[in-house]
Amino acid sequence: MVFxxxxxxxxxxxxxxxxxxxxxxxxxxxxxxxxLLIVLLILADVLYTTPADFMAALSKPEIQSAFKLTIVxxxxxxxxxxxxxxxxxxxxxxxxxxxxxxVDTIVDIPIVLPxxxxxxxxxxxxxxxxxxxxxxxxxxxxxxxxxGFPVTYEWPAVVxxxxxxxxxxAVRTMRVTFDQIDPRAEEVARTLGCHRGQAFLQIALxxxxxxxxxxxxxxxxxxLGEFGPILVFAGSTRFRTEVxxxxxxxxxxxGHLDAAVAVSLxxxxxxxxxxxxxxxxxxxxxx
Amino acid sequence: xIELSNVTxxxxxxxxxxxxxxxxxGEYAAIMGRTGIGKxxxxxxICGLRTVEKGKVLxxxxxxxSWPTGDRxxxxxxxxxxxxxxxxxxxxxxxxxxxxxxxxxxxxxxxxELAELLGISHLLARKPAGxxxxxxxxxxxxxxxxFRPSCLLLDEPLSALDxxxxxxxxxLLRSINKLTGVTVIHVTHNAEEARAIANVVLTLEAGDKPxxxxxxxxxxxxxx
Numbered sequence: 001m002v003f004x005x006x007x008x009x010x011x012x013x014x015x016x017x018x019x020x021x022x023x024x025x026x027x028x029x030x031x032x033x034x035x036l037l038i039v040l041l042i043l044a045d046v047l048y049t050t051p052a053d054f055m056a057a058l059s060k061p062e063i064q065s066a067f068k069l070t071i072v073x074x075x076x077x078x079x080x081x082x083x084x085x086x087x088x089x090x091x092x093x094x095x096x097x098x099x100x101x102x103v104d105t106i107v108d109i110p111i112v113l114p115x116x117x118x119x120x121x122x123x124x125x126x127x128x129x130x131x132x133x134x135x136x137x138x139x140x141x142x143x144x145x146x147x148g149f150p151v152t153y154e155w156p157a158v159v160x161x162x163x164x165x166x167x168x169x170a171v172r173t174m175r176v177t178f179d180q181i182d183p184r185a186e187e188v189a190r191t192l193g194c195h196r197g198q199a200f201l202q203i204a205l206x207x208x209x210x211x212x213x214x215x216x217x218x219x220x221x222x223x224l225g226e227f228g229p230i231l232v233f234a235g236s237t238r239f240r241t242e243v244x245x246x247x248x249x250x251x252x253x254x255g256h257l258d259a260a261v262a263v264s265l266x267x268x269x270x271x272x273x274x275x276x277x278x279x280x281x282x283x284x285x286x287x
Numbered sequence: 288x289i290e291l292s293n294v295t296x297x298x299x300x301x302x303x304x305x306x307x308x309x310x311x312x313g314e315y316a317a318i319m320g321r322t323g324i325g326k327x328x329x330x331x332x333i334c335g336l337r338t339v340e341k342g343k344v345l346x347x348x349x350x351x352x353s354w355p356t357g358d359r360x361x362x363x364x365x366x367x368x369x370x371x372x373x374x375x376x377x378x379x380x381x382x383x384x385x386x387x388x389x390x391x392x393x394x395x396x397x398x399x400e401l402a403e404l405l406g407i408s409h410l411l412a413r414k415p416a417g418x419x420x421x422x423x424x425x426x427x428x429x430x431x432x433x434f435r436p437s438c439l440l441l442d443e444p445l446s447a448l449d450x451x452x453x454x455x456x457x458x459l460l461r462s463i464n465k466l467t468g469v470t471v472i473h474v475t476h477n478a479e480e481a482r483a484i485a486n487v488v489l490t491l492e493a494g495d496k497p498x499x500x501x502x503x504x505x506x507x508x509x510x511x
Contacts, residue, residue: 184369190356191334191363193386193434202382206373 042268049261057262062238063247067266069155070243074223077162081170081219082212089174089215090200094183110168115228118164122233126152157234158241162223169222170215177211178204213282220274224267244270288312289333289438289470294342296325296332303328305342306502308489312437315464315471317481318502320491326474327366329491329502330440333472334361346437357386362431362469366442368423370415376402376426377411383434401429404466405459421452425459432463438470439463445480457484 057063091097092104110118126140144150151157185207186199194202227245230236236246244267251260289310296303303325310316318326331337333344335356344352351359370379380398389397402408405425415423424444431439444460445453461484464471475481481488491502 182369184365184367185371187336187356188363188365188369189371189382191336191359191361192383192430193357195355195357198386203371 045261045265045268049258049265053258054262054265057259058266060259062242063244063259063263065239066242066244066247066263069158069241070224070245070270073155073158073162073243074220076159077166077223078170078216078219080159080163081167082174082216084167085170085174085215085219086205086208086212088171089176090178090204092171092175093178094186107168107171110165111172115165115226116232119161119229119232122157122161122164122229123152126233152233153235153237153241155234155241158230158243161229161233162226164229165226166219166222170219173215173218174208174211177208177215180211181207210282213278217275217278220278221271224271224274288345288347289472290343290345290348291329291333292343292345294332294344295340296328296337297340298325298328298337301325301328303502304494307342308502310470310472310487312470313464313468314487315461315473315485316487316489317485318472318474318489318491319478319481320476322476324491324493326476326491327442330363330442330472330474333359333438334363334440335359336363360434360436362434362436362439364424364427364431364439364441364444366444366446368427368447370418370423370426370430372415374414375411376407376413376415376418376429379415379426379430380411380433382430387434397433401433404463405429420447420449421456424448424456428459428463432467432469435467436469438472441471441473443475444473445475445477460484 129136129138140152186203189199189203234241236242247263248260291306291308294306320326332339339352343350381394384394407425445456
């Protein structure tokens with residue numbers, strides 16, 4: 001049998017770089033449009049206000065008070081979020097338990113719920129009256145009169161409103177973090193004598209620091225931008241429950257556009273500062 | 288002594304029914320079989336990482352079938368070694384001793400003794416990321432031996448090593464078995480490797496029904 005070899009093409013031809021150029025133009029063009037939008041937004045704010053207006057707005061005592069309250073409440077909401085999201089993210093990542101899909105869905109509710117509805121729901125929860133014996137039980141009344149810790153229209157309401165949304169985002173981040181950590185290491189640790197809690201604390205958690213930094217960043221940023229639920233559940237009383245996001249609204253509503261823009265710029269600076277700080281902390285603990 | 292008595296293990300569609308064998312203290316056993324047949328599943332069932340559907344796992348005549356993994360006192364070296372990325376080699380060696388609340392000087396002495404036996408004394412401050420395959424394997428062995436387990440479970444311990452390192456690792460395993468008297472179960476898909484090192488060779492083969500696997504051909508072997 002004669003084996004006939006297929007004809008080989010010996011003519012090489014350079015195809016040119018046009019397809020690659022088109023590829024980068026389309027990809028870069030679409031990406032660039034988004035980056036440009038964000039840069040223009042910030043630039044517009046910067047150009048609208050003058051340094052004098054900016055300093056004047058920031059020297060107002062009510063805005064300074066809102067600034068301090070924002071820092072404190074966002075930080076508290078972030079600490080609470082990480083505290084809750086770490087175990088919840090771990091459980092959702094590692095275990096298949098009855099009703100897991102339900103827990104998974106419930107966690108996402110604060111993300112998809114319209115912000116005003118979330119605020120209203122918090123308000124109703126704290127003022128819902130349950131008949132008990134001859135009287136009624138109301139969570140807010142109990143907290144205010146018995147515990148001495150009023151929540152609604154006070155600073156704790158700000159933290160709770162921020163936490164409700166921040167925590168949902170933190171749980172998502174922590175879950176993905178633990179999904180990416182090999183559970184085998186925890187199993188091997190258990191063969192060495194760990195119980196599940198020790199395997200979590202000594203093996204999984206030290207590997208999850210990067211995810212915790214990311215979760216903290218996203219929690220803090222979400223808490224900073226929270227507005228609707230705070231307005232409904234905590235109100236926006238100057239020097240008491242006013243945070244920077246509500247300041248922007250208050251200043252706008254009384255026609256102080258300059259102050260509103262100055263505070264907006266301040267929030268941009270804060271968000272970027274926190275992002276950089278957490279990234280720097282993250283790099284610092286890198287092994 | 289380690290004994291499996293009519294142990295049935297199920298993993299999805301795959302069934303390993305009525306596995307029984309007995310090993311005396313200090314014996315070196317090899318479980319042989321092709322890749323994917325369920326050798327790892329048996330090791331996981333012994334150390335408690337996989338639930339046993341029926342039957343008993345006995346360690347020194349104590350039924351540990353329902354015991355938590357950590358209480359069984361077994362040294363497990365998984366195929367992928369699974370070193371802890373955030374710990375140094377020294378911390379790997381002392382990890383199980385810390386859990387057992389050994390005094391720090393005892394931990395230190397044991398870690399040094401093991402590091403010397405395994406030839407990893409110069410690596411104690413290193414983290415797993417920079418270790419070679421052979422070095423990582425010695426660390427995983429040290430971690431499993433640190434708390435003086437009654438039995439060492441090795442899952443394909445030589446598979447990731449090149450030919451030169453393989454021979455010295457085989458020699459090391461043999462000397463660990465002799466020096467410490469620890470019972471060893473060594474899982475491998477390589478018949479040559481099994482016969483070269485083990486006193487007892489168990490073969491895992493496809494069973495009569497699809498999806499079933501049986502353990503057979505228990506042979507006493509004179510290691511080369």
